[in-house]
Amino acid sequence: MLSEVEALKVKALQELAAIRSGEMDGWRVRYLGKKSRLTEVLRGLSALPIEERRKVGALANETRQAFEEAFAQKSQSLEEARFSAGALTEAIDITMPGRLSPLGRLHPITQTLNEIASIFAGMGFTVAEGPDVEWDYYNFTALNIPEEHSSRDLTDTLWVDWEKDKRFGLPLLRTHTTSVSARVLTYMKPPIRVISPGAVYRHEATDATHSDMFFQFDGLAVDKGITMADLKGTLYEFARRFFGEDRQVRFRCDFFPFVEPGVEMAISCAVCKGGGCRLCGQSGWLEIGGAGMTHPEVLRKGGVDPDEYTSFAFGIGVDRLPMLRYGIDDIRLLYGSDLRFLRQF
Numbered sequence: 115m116l117s118e119v120e121a122l123k124v125k126a127l128q129e130l131a132a133i134r135s136g137e138m139d140g141w142r143v144r145y146l147g148k149k150s151r152l153t154e155v156l157r158g159l160s161a162l163p164i165e166e167r168r169k170v171g172a173l174a175n176e177t178r179q180a181f182e183e184a185f186a187q188k189s190q191s192l193e194e195a196r197f198s199a200g201a202l203t204e205a206i207d208i209t210m211p212g213r214l215s216p217l218g219r220l221h222p223i224t225q226t227l228n229e230i231a232s233i234f235a236g237m238g239f240t241v242a243e244g245p246d247v248e249w250d251y252y253n254f255t256a257l258n259i260p261e262e263h264s265s266r267d268l269t270d271t272l273w274v275d276w277e278k279d280k281r282f283g284l285p286l287l288r289t290h291t292t293s294v295s296a297r298v299l300t301y302m303k304p305p306i307r308v309i310s311p312g313a314v315y316r317h318e319a320t321d322a323t324h325s326d327m328f329f330q331f332d333g334l335a336v337d338k339g340i341t342m343a344d345l346k347g348t349l350y351e352f353a354r355r356f357f358g359e360d361r362q363v364r365f366r367c368d369f370f371p372f373v374e375p376g377v378e379m380a381i382s383c384a385v386c387k388g389g390g391c392r393l394c395g396q397s398g399w400l401e402i403g404g405a406g407m408t409h410p411e412v413l414r415k416g417g418v419d420p421d422e423y424t425s426f427a428f429g430i431g432v433d434r435l436p437m438l439r440y441g442i443d444d445i446r447l448l449y450g451s452d453l454r455f456l457r458q459f
């Protein structure tokens with residue numbers, strides 16, 4: 115038995131020395147495991163005659179210790195080899211370009227809003243914001259929209275199920291950013307030049323050209339002696355800066371309760387340049403919003419004396435602008451979250 119253990123020791127240590135990597139567990143199970151020959155010998159010691167037991171026991175224990183030490187040493191040297199310079203250049207090609215983490219970007223609507231703000235900043239306008247959940251008062255009453263007006267109809271407006279306020283009425287999701295202009299009139303003193311960009315909400319079915327949430331920006335200028343010519347000049351300048359020098363603008367009479375006179379604003383079609391095509395319905399013009407001279411009653415409600423000050427106002431749909439510029443034919447693309455679409459901007 116002594117010679118068997120001797121032989122086992124030589125064989126095991128030779129095998130261990132030959133191991134390159136990955137086979138360490140197998141070796142440990144084979145030579146140090148519960149079912150290994152060495153463990154068997156150690157367990158069987160008590161059955162041996164005393165003399166032999168002493169000798170075999172000493173050798174077996176010494177062998178076991180030698181195995182454990184050799185195993186630990188080998189494990190460490192394999193580990194070191196794995197991280198040595200030579201091994202590293204084999205495993206990793208350090209000349210390979212690194213992986214770039216993807217860059218975020220601004221949503222096309224946000225980009226458009228920023229561009230609008232900077233164009234109007236060039237004309238002396240600052241930016242105001244108001245709440246998306248608005249009072250009836252600022253969305254309607256302050257804007258000269260009487261109780262029985264059709265835009266208060268429950269089919270248009272999303273009302274918030276809350277207590278009615280004595281002064282401000284019921285809360286609702288604002289149907290236009292003109293509500294912010296109403297707030298600006300109450301909170302700021304003239305001269306005023308402000309644009310108010312933001313999301314608006316309507317109880318409306320969604321299709322290629324309609325969405326129940328979309329973006330608008332309203333403009334408001336209040337000062338002594340402001341005329342319709344200032345309004346036209348401002349909007350004309352905006353259209354040219356946003357769409358290009360060759361753009362034409364058209365104003366036609368329209369009705370909005372908060373302006374008098376009121377106009378609808380159109381720009382010459384981006385695609386046919388006025389000749390008539392599918393995008394503009396053969397008319398050569400694309401409507402982008404409404405405008406007018408602020409109604410005296412609206413100024414009065416906002417605490418501004420209409421005999422002293424005059425004012426113009428306008429409201430423009432934001433979604434249409436990138437849609438026209440990039441030829442996007444479905445508004446749902448803008449408000450979906452499909453990154454394959456959004457990454458293009």
Ligand code: DAH
Nearest residue numbers: 290292404405406427428429
């Ligand atoms: N609030 C109107 C809408 O959503 C747009 C509008 C028209 C805004 C005329 C104005 C304005 O400020 O003067 O349809």
